[in-house]
Amino acid sequence: MESYNNDDMIIANPYAVSKAPTDMMPDQQRHESGNALAANSEARAIAAVKAQVIMAKQFPRDPAYAMSRILEECKRPTLAEHAVYSFPRGKETVSGPSIRLAEVMARNFGNMTFGYEVLERRPSQGKSLERAGSSIIRAYAWDLETNLLIDRQFEVKHWRTTKSGGYAITEDRDIYELEANMSARRIRACILQMIPGDVTDAAVAACRKTASSGIIEMMKNPESRSKLIGQMLRIYAKMGVTQEDLEDCLNAKAENWTADTMLKLKEMKNSIEDNTVPLGEYFPRLASENQNTVVSKDQVKKLMEAAKATGYQGKVSQELKKMGIAKFADVPAARFDEVMRMIQSFGLPADEAPAGQLEPPANDDAPPELDAPPTDEPPLPFEEH
DSSP, X not given: OOEEEETTEEEEOTTOOOOOOTXXXXXXXXXXXXXXXXXXXXXXXXXXXHHHHHHHHHSXXXXXXXXXXXXXXXXXXHHHTTSEEEEEETTEEXXXXXXXXXXXXXXXXXXXXXXXXXXXXXXXXXXXXXXXXXXXXXXXXXXXXXXXEEEEEEEEESEEOOTTOOEEOOOHHHHHHHHHHHHHHHHHHHXXXXXXXXXXXXXHHHHHHXXXXXXXXXXXXXXXXXXXXXXXXXXXXXXXXXXXXXXXXXXXXXXXXXXXXXHHHHHHHHHHHTTSSOHHHHOGGGXXXXXXXXXXXXXXXXXXXXXXXXXXXXXXHHHHHHTTOSSGGGXXXXXXXXXXXXXXXXXXXXTTSOTTSOSOOSSOOOOHHHHSOOOOSOOOOOOOO
């Protein structure tokens, strides 16, 4: 601390900065260190945000033009098919914009920015759920014109739940995908809270009109109708849902399905894929409390033999984990056919197998979980996807 010596009186300056000890690096070297780089990066980030705000003030949005752009986007069939979700709530059906539609509305509304940022990523301290790593994430939507910021902060465990309890996620790619998936719904909530409700309602209605118009034309032709219904049945079959499940849910046989029925099935699919509604909400047979039934020991043996026959046991194991299943003994009985089809796809000819599944395996020894004998331990409820 600097001092001023006036004869016998010493006055100390409380705001003075003490000189650095001689053993510290010189000023020039200190400015060239990481502190200067961090300050430079911070200054650039601040300048970029200021530029966005200034541009938003200079070129404010035209609400009528923004609305027309949103409605024009809703005329695209590829967007309309994934734009709306619906789920039952009591005796009513609740519907709303999907994550994809919310992003389209924000982009065309103008002078908005949205996304998420990982505030902190804590490394794993062990293999248990309590010691698994986690990420602190902030999802946000910011109206640069009005300076309205809406955000959500939440924590995500680096953990994938399975019937046997689950396992910690440690690969960077898996952690990134988990963070992105868990952030998407929070981003949608922020966007929808910011955009006026009448704009959202109009976009949902426009997307429904676009989606239904194409379905109506296809349902008029018997051949295209059969193909459309078959395609929808195959999509739900991958989730473990049978035709009987769909008929019970819709209270109508497949031969009596209409364009409105097919539109409802698409909205249900969007709800499940966005993780807005668990599968068991629509189909009680597949509810989490009824997922205790796993494949039998004979079925486990069939799956193991099929995997061994492909010669790609390691890749089969990776695909199995992507489905949220740790090992064959944890496969739910309702998903046995789905897992078997996945395994058999590795043995198909190159022109029939899914892309990327026929590369020569490198050190593809069967991992322990594939050869592990089935356990008699009662399984935990299966994770919804």
